[in-house]
Amino acid sequence: MWMAELSSRSGLPVPTIKYYLRAGLLHPGQSVGATRASYDESHLRRLRLIRALTDVARLSLDVVSQVLSAVDDPGLSWHDALGSAHARLGPTRPSAPSPEAVARVERLMRRRAWRLGEGSPHAVVLAAALSALAGLGHDPDDTLLETYADAADAIALREIDAITETDRTDAVEHVVVGTLLLEPVLLAMRRIAQENASRRAAR
């Protein structure tokens, strides 16, 4: 297809697509003569992915570019690509957690037999969030943390089972999309469930 069709099918303006091409977010089309190029379904799919990452997951283009590099890197197994994409998704400046919160996260991870790859930011992110809660006098108790951990394990197992792609790039894209786009799903559901639990408690 030509650029005009790529634009109408992806819902993105031509200048935006050209910008993604220049920035290397989108692979080049097949050259046809000196000034035209033709595009295929792989371009459309990548544009939809970029759009979902920016519009729904609200990532900046800079972070999208780093996540896509991990998806595209043929040297990474899909587990490593996931870890690598994950590492790029953490906050850029997590506040420093208290030693108590770090120790608490370490105990939790031992109890659950959770281990993380090198450079994964999630344990620090978790400890920083617990620090902030403790500073406000809203430290969650161990029962609540375990409820969260049970929920996280149940969801993760079900998600990993659901991956049926055998192609590495497809599988990595699935996991990255699932991680990012299912986060709004999970948070929206938690807020819905919370409003309902609160209404039923009728306090």
Place this chain on the structure above:
Amino acid sequence: MWMAELSSRSGLPVPTIKYYLRAGLLHPGQSVGATRASYDESHLRRLRLIRALTDVARLSLDVVSQVLSAVDDPGLSWHDALGSAHARLGPTRPSAPSPEAVARVERLMRRRAWRLGEGSPHAVVLAAALSALAGLGHDPDDTLLETYADAADAIALREIDAITETDRTDAVEHVVVGTLLLEPVLLAMRRIAQENASRRAAR
């Protein structure tokens, strides 16, 4: 305490605190003479809350101000204050969901007997996220959605049970803080659990 002590104990610079006072995010201190005011633990606590909402939950000051108005509004029951704070936390421009996704969310809400207050954005946010996933060919199946919904219900029930405050403002602050600051906790745990499930699947 004087402004200098409020600054050192909250970790916020004096000009920032003065800005919060002018913006109405922080209630005024007790005037002592023409140019000094004295502050108490309630000021410190409010500053810690503002800091947690901006640093950990990454809200803009504009949204923080709206959330605090809901917390402070004595005319709202704590359930209504929660709904009102929630409504202010949704994305400012959720993309339009497909009719299929809207219908799917309606079926889910009926199945779970979930009901939302007027103006609550979460059903639309959920439908928009499902639309985006469907557009990428990663539509989650009903089993995965139910796994999420079960997790959300388990977490919400446990959280509402954990609220022991009888004072309305304390209870609302607890729920708002819990909603916002426990989101990073839940997402970090899901990513940790996902890295682990992926490593164990060893694909």
